[in-house]
Ligand code: NAP
């Protein structure tokens with residue numbers, strides 16, 4: 604049974620994985636036997652990432668690449684195939700958020716979020732699928748969000764992107780399932796990473812951030828998620844254990860989507 608969850612001999616590309624959720628997903632994948640490849644925009648962060656993986660005993664391959672740049676992505680995939688091997692598992696993790704009321708958000712800002720959070724997963728998936736087909740199959744995992752299902756003030760671009768990413772996931776599953784490629788999503792709840800740090804800042808009076816209190820009341824688990832909570836679900840979706848799971852968004856949210864919220 605445990606072999607079902609092994610990733611021995613597989614090459615996994617996790618985008619934007621110098622730290623945060625990407626790093627927390629790549630690490631257990633490495634423990635399951637995968638060879639880890641990751642990218643970041645800056646060499647300095649790639650170097651820091653390589654050192655962080657090494658501290659965990661993982662020899663990760665790091666590359667500088669802006670996932671919104673199609674030429675750079677195609678060059679990255681060619682380089683990885685030549686230097687490491689064909690990519691068996693792709694995790695489209697790299698992402699940004701801009702929390703701006705819609706009426707104050709510029710079209711440029713809106714487009715930038717869509718570019719990283721939706722266009723880039725399209726670009727990277729398009730770059731890796733041909734070799735997956737040649738190899739006889741592969742796994743694509745798109746990191747979606749609560750905002751693939753729900754909206755809230757100030758995150759219009761992010762919700763539009765993550766909602767689109769949910770449907771891109773279903774479409775890749777539909778179009779390439781015949782080639783033994785499974786494309787699924789992980790929808791993390793509210794996870795304690797640099798991306799959500801502004802929502803958890805301790806207030807001047809020492810109290811919790813109002814949003815922090817709000818999320819605790821909305822989460823049956825009564826806690827923020829840790830990036831490490833996503834590792835097991837990611838290994839499952841990257842492994843043979845999920846070979847008949849396709850087009851599914853696995854919400855790892857402590858129950859937020861199931862819960863009306865604690866009565867104040
Ligand atoms: P994070 O801490 O902000 O890390 C994002 C990573 O993506 C960073 O390494 C960043 O690199 C990289 N990145 C951004 N733009 C890039 C680009 N154009 N090309 C290459 N790399 C790029 O975010 P996180 O919390 O780990 O989130 C990771 C993913 O999970 C995102 O897709 C996010 O939307 C999603 N998510 C997060 C939460 C949460 O609560 N934290 C919940 C649901 C979903 P730089 O540092 O160089 O910018």
Ligand code: GCO
Pocket residue numbers: 700702747748749750755758761790791792793794798799802
């Ligand atoms: C926000 C948060 C969320 C989380 C995550 C929830 O401002 O609401 O950043 O969007 O990042 O996507 O699943």
